[in-house]
Amino acid sequence: MPSTQESPPHPRRPRQSWSETPGLSPRPDGWRMRLHRSLVAAMKRMPRPVIRLAADAYIAGETRAEALALTDRLWKEHGLSSTCDVLGEAIDSEEQAQEYYEEFEAMIEELTERRHYANASIKLSGLGQLLDEERCFERTRALLEIARDRGQFLRIDMEDHTTTDSTLGIYRRLREVGLDNCGxxxxxxxxxTEKDIEDLAPWKPNVRxxxxxxREPPSVALQDKTEMKHHLLTLLEKLWTHGQHVGLATHEEWVIHEAVELAARLHKPPEEMEVQMLxxxxxxKIQRELLDMGVRVRLYVPYGHQWHAYSMRRLENNPDMLRMVAANVLTKPFRRD
Ligand SMILES: Cc1cc2nc3c(=O)[nH]c(=O)nc-3n(C[C@H](O)[C@H](O)[C@H](O)COP(=O)(O)OP(=O)(O)OC[C@H]3O[C@@H](n4cnc5c(N)ncnc54)[C@H](O)[C@@H]3O)c2cc1C
Incomplete structure (x- = not known):
């Protein structure tokens, strides 16, 4: 097995996107934002089957069975691990939170025999975080207990910055009651984030x-994507230096190559590295290269009936997404992937 030092050469400077071009505002304000809103509004009026054509690449299907069949194929045919997500964030009633909970309960049951290559990712907002934090904690705790009894790990996704305190607070409470099978x-x-890493360090969390x-305001977040990616590598080094397991979630190839080099510098064996993608x-190609090195590669596999609302929300919240999805769909006939 090749060592992590044998990664292929790569450009150190990332490709610039419009939002990173010098002289242009990194925030898609003004006419760009108006254009984005008009495009999203137009897409919302399009027939669902048309949107489904684009969404299909990103979503396993509407049912649990479809998601599980896909995780099996990804593992058996490509050696790719999965983390399954039920599309169900932004719920507005306890009944919906309960439905989301029950779907995960059933999912965890079915993941038991697949636990070496698949786990689940939960969103606390789907479990009622914004309705009643205590009930959300209890639901999350119950899911983690079921998962623990079946030898499984659960990932708690992170949502926007208004929920970070609550999400990390719930995570800490779960660890305090001995539930170590969550990340x-x-x-x-x-x-x-740098301070969160320090504060969480005693727990040695498994971090994605x-x-x-x-899209976050300048008062709380970096606005330039290139800076975010450099910061990603700084934080990765910090986490690895603390000896924590990290699932590095990015599609940016120069970041992945830098991470592979960092792992080599820190004498971290490839088997302890994990890269996650959507x-x-x-x-x-890069997934294959990572797998050949011995790095685990995990795909985020969302499924559920709410694929339309989910796709629209993602497009709405992230102006870059529209460009990337369009490029993905339009170049598909010419690619071999
Ligand atoms: C497994 C996984 C779990 C995640 N969980 C969370 C979470 O819990 N909370 C959270 O806030 N964010 C989460 N994210 C999203 C993440 O924060 C980024 O928004 C996303 O991964 C894009 O960032 P990037 O580093 O790939 O950089 P980008 O600059 O966005 O992407 C780099 C390049 O990858 C390609 N690309 C990226 N996305 C797409 C796409 N959708 N379609 C086509 N091409 C694309 C493009 O070529 C793009 O230029 C998760 C991402 C992954 C992969």
Whole structure:
């Protein structure tokens, strides 16, 4: 097995996107934002089957069975691990929170025999975090107990910055009651993350580290994507130096190559490294390279009936997403992935 030092050469400077071009505002304000809103409004009026064409690449299907069948194929045919997510954030009643809970309960049951290559990612907002934090804690605790009894790990996704305190607070309480089979997500775009890493260090959390998908205000977050990615690497080094397990969630190839080099410098064996990506983002070549090195590669596999609302929210919240999805769909016939 090749060592982590044998990674292919790569450009150190990232490709610039419009939002990172010198002289342009890194925030898509003004006419760009108006154009984005008009495009999203137009998409909301499009027939669902048209949107489904684009969403299909990113979503396993509407049912648990479809998601599980996909995790099996990803593992058996490609050696890719999965983390399954039920599309159900932004709920507005306890009944919906309960439905979301029950779907996860059933999912965890079915993941038991797949636990070496698949786990679940939960969103606390789906479990009622914004309705009643205590009930959300109890539901999360119950899911973690079920998962623990079946030898499984659960990841708690991170949502926008208004929920970070609550999410990390719930995570700490879960660890205090002895539930060690859960992990958190930290976002490099937030200024607070460095301190969160220090505060959480005694717990040695299993962290998914990403730039963060939510557009956040300049008072709390970096606005330039290149800076977010450099910060991602700084935080990764900090976490690894603390001896924590990190699932590095990014599709940016120069960041992945830098991470591989960092692992080598820190004498971290490839088997202890994990890179996570979203289902549907065309990255098969680098996934293969990582797998060949012995690095675990895990895909985020969302499923559920709420695929339309989910897709629209993602497009709405993240102006870059529209460009990336369009590029992905339009170049698909010409790619081999
Ligand atoms: C497994 C996983 C779990 C995540 N969990 C969370 C979470 O809990 N909380 C949170 O806030 N964020 C989460 N994210 C999202 C993450 O924070 C980023 O928003 C997302 O990964 C894009 O960042 P990037 O580092 O890939 O950089 P980007 O600059 O966004 O992407 C780099 C390149 O990858 C390609 N690309 C990226 N996304 C797409 C796409 N959708 N379609 C086509 N091409 C694309 C493009 O070529 C792009 O130029 C998660 C991401 C992953 C992979």
């Amino acid at each position: 958190v997500v930290l976002q490099s775009r937030l200024f607070r 580290l990403c730039i963060g998908i939510y 289902l549907g983002v065309p990255r098969s």
